[in-house]
Amino acid sequence: MKVAIIDYGSGNLHSAHKAFERAASESGIGGEIIVTSDPELVRTADRIVLPGVGAYADCRRGLDAVPGMVAAMTEAVHDNGRPFLGICVGMQLLADRGLEHVTTPGLSWIGGDVVEIKPTDPTLKIPHMGWNTLDQAQDHALLAGIPTGADGWHAYFVHSFHLQPSSSDTVIATTQYGGSVTALVAKDTVAGTQFHPEKSQKLGLALIANFLRWRP
Amino acid sequence: MLKVRVIPCLDVKDGRVVKGVQFVDLRDAGDPVESAIAYDAAGADELCFLDITASHENRGTLMGVVSRTAEACFMPLTVGGGVRTIEDIRNLLLAGADKVSIMTAAVNDRDFVRRAAEKFGTQCIVVAVDAKKVSETGSPDRWEIFTHGGRKPTGIDAVHYAQEVATLGAGEILLTSMDRDGTKIGYDIALTRAIADAVSIPVIASGGVGSLDHMVEGIRDGHASAVLAASIFHFGEHTIREAKEKLRANGLPVRID
Numbered sequence: 001m002k003v004a005i006i007d008y009g010s011g012n013l014h015s016a017h018k019a020f021e022r023a024a025s026e027s028g029i030g031g032e033i034i035v036t037s038d039p040e041l042v043r044t045a046d047r048i049v050l051p052g053v054g055a056y057a058d059c060r061r062g063l064d065a066v067p068g069m070v071a072a073m074t075e076a077v078h079d080n081g082r083p084f085l086g087i088c089v090g091m092q093l094l095a096d097r098g099l100e101h102v103t104t105p106g107l108s109w110i111g112g113d114v115v116e117i118k119p120t121d122p123t124l125k126i127p128h129m130g131w132n133t134l135d136q137a138q139d140h141a142l143l144a145g146i147p148t149g150a151d152g153w154h155a156y157f158v159h160s161f162h163l164q165p166s167s168s169d170t171v172i173a174t175t176q177y178g179g180s181v182t183a184l185v186a187k188d189t190v191a192g193t194q195f196h197p198e199k200s201q202k203l204g205l206a207l208i209a210n211f212l213r214w215r216p
Numbered sequence: 217m218l219k220v221r222v223i224p225c226l227d228v229k230d231g232r233v234v235k236g237v238q239f240v241d242l243r244d245a246g247d248p249v250e251s252a253i254a255y256d257a258a259g260a261d262e263l264c265f266l267d268i269t270a271s272h273e274n275r276g277t278l279m280g281v282v283s284r285t286a287e288a289c290f291m292p293l294t295v296g297g298g299v300r301t302i303e304d305i306r307n308l309l310l311a312g313a314d315k316v317s318i319m320t321a322a323v324n325d326r327d328f329v330r331r332a333a334e335k336f337g338t339q340c341i342v343v344a345v346d347a348k349k350v351s352e353t354g355s356p357d358r359w360e361i362f363t364h365g366g367r368k369p370t371g372i373d374a375v376h377y378a379q380e381v382a383t384l385g386a387g388e389i390l391l392t393s394m395d396r397d398g399t400k401i402g403y404d405i406a407l408t409r410a411i412a413d414a415v416s417i418p419v420i421a422s423g424g425v426g427s428l429d430h431m432v433e434g435i436r437d438g439h440a441s442a443v444l445a446a447s448i449f450h451f452g453e454h455t456i457r458e459a460k461e462k463l464r465a466n467g468l469p470v471r472i473d
Contacts, residue, residue: 014312015286022290054337124218125418125441127339127387131219131261131471154219154471156292158339158387177218199292199314201256202473 001031003212004045008037008062008069010052010089019198020049023208031212039072047212048073048082051198052089056098056114056161059089060106070107077109077189083214084190088159091185091192095163109190112165119178127160132195134173134183142184142191142210146203148173153203155183155195162194189216219471220435221261221442222459223420224449226251228297229268231277239452249284255449256289258456261471263289264317264390264444267297279311286312296344296390305332309340317390319344320363322381323370333385342420343386347374347407348394359407366394374407375414382415389415390444393423400426400448408438420444428454428462435468 003020007013013035020033034041042048050073052059063069076082086094095106098114106114117128131154136143147153157175162182165171172191173184185192191211197204227234232246239258242250252263263285267278275298282295295308296317305316316336322329322343333341346366351358359374378389391411393404403421412419418441421434425445434443448454460470 012286012309012312014283014310015290015314018287019290053339055334058337126416127418128218129339129388129418130221130441132217150217153473157218158292160338196292198290201290204290 001029001046001212002044003031003033003047003049004042005033005035005049005051006037006042006069006073007035008066010054010059010062013051016049016051016087016198019204020208023205024212026205027209027212029209029212037066037069039066039068042069043072043076045076046082048076048084050084050086050090050093052087052091052093054089056089056092056100057102057104059093060098060104063093081189081216083211083216085211086190086192087198088194088196091194092161092163094185094190094192096166098161100161110163110165110170110185110187110192111167112163112170114161115164116161117159117177117181121178124178127158128177128181129158131155132157132175132177134175136173137168137171140172140184140186141214141216142186142207143173144210146206146210154200155193155197155203156199157183157195159194163192217469219261219469220463221420222431222456222463222470223262223264223442223444224255224260224456225264225266225422225444225446226450227268227446228265228278228281230274231281234268235447235450238450239455248281249288252285252289252293255456256291259460259472260291260456261442262292262294264294264296267295269298272298279307282308282311282313294342294390296342302331302335305336309336315340315342315388317342317344319346323361323363323372326380326384329381329384329386333387338385338387341386342388342390343381344390344392345374345378345411346392346394349404349407357406357410359410362394366397375410378411378415382417386417388418388420390420390422391440396424397422399424402426402430403434403438405433405438408434408440412439412441418442428459431459432463432466432468435463436466
């Protein structure tokens with residue numbers, strides 16, 4: 001199995017790379033994890049990961065700046081049904097639009113807009129930064145064996161915007177931060193986490209292993 | 217529910233830990249990576265490296281340390297100390313830091329915070345605020361920013377400065393009371409609260425921890441989102457777990473996975 005982590009200039013992919021390698025070896029799944037900006041390697045990968053940090057528009061611009069990348073991702077996912085995982089802004093890019101500062105078109109793979117988090121409690125800090133638990137909205141292979149709910153394991157979040165899906169069917173898990181914040185979305189072979197699995201210790205490595213095992 | 221964060225901080229000089237972790241038997245207590253792995257296993261919520269390397273030539277060793285840490289620890293890592301340029305930030309992020317803390321460069325040029333946040337995103341820009349009380353006894357509290365390890369006054373009001381850098385795009389403030397740093401008598405709670413209440417971004421309390429009660433006070437009374445400590449953990453006086461249990465016993469939410 002070949003897993004391609006897409007490098008489009010958005011942040012450091014070193015720890016994502018190492019976390020996927022660790023999860024692949026500890027779970028016994030194995031496989032080759034590559035960090036690449038080559039659309040051909042993405043087109044032919046068995047699994048694809050799209051990370052992303054920073055501003056929405058910058059990330060979209062960065063992705064579009066790699067010739068043929070969006071087309072390769074689209075072909076792998078929509079024509080060939082390859083499992084795909086977006087992380088943080090990589091997850092937000094799955095939406096129809098990002099509304100951070102300016103309106104930016106997303107990939108429209110999961111319906112909805114990326115909007116500012118507005119906690120009902122005004123004393124809550126923005127960014128939503130740190131460790132939070134997940135509330136599972138529906139069963140999903142990516143959460144297999146991961147305790148959720150108030151006493152569950154924790155995921156590491158750092159963001160000020162979140163994906164507000166147009167259909168609740170795509171929401172797998174939320175987290176509470178002065179209201180409900182979208183944490184994990186999925187549709188067909190596409191999934192995305194607002195939190196950073198590569199920074200979420202136990203929960204993160206378990207979720208990555210689940211992604212490597214996932215047969216949607 | 218979002219949890220309160222407990223963050224151990226390691227001072228790194230020329231690629232070596234100055235006050236190394238001594239609560240477990242490490243092969244090499246001076247290796248920052250071994251210390252980082254020990255804290256990762258102990259349940260730290262984040263890790264902070266403060267580089268105190270004097271010469272610029274030896275900065276390269278820090279990059280290797282950050283890179284090896286990012287390979288071994290799947291938790292957030294903040295690196296600060298001597299960050300002066302956009303290039304410094306880029307190098308640290310590429311080496312594997314998740315957040316970079318800037319101090320003097322932001323004091324000298326506030327616009328540096330804006331440029332850094334625009335370039336790399338608010339989420340990875342931490343502004344370190346080193347403050348000292350300058351008001352006389354009996355008059356209203358006032359704190360100023362000090363640089364050069366607390367030796368050089370700047371005349372800048374700490375609360376206004378914190379608000380300014382937050383507006384410019386800092387994602388977090390690492391607040392150190394230079395009056396309390398190293399004293400073990402507790403955080404400057406009035407300072408912590410004044411700043412935490414004045415900004416909408418998270419504040420990490422630092423400087424002065426001598427007991428677990430001090431951590432409770434930093435969150436409960438100082439309204440900080442996270443507590444940072446060094447020697448109390450390094451020398452095994454308390455474990456991360458004990459700190460979290462103390463916070464939890466005082467009704468504060470913590471992560472114990």
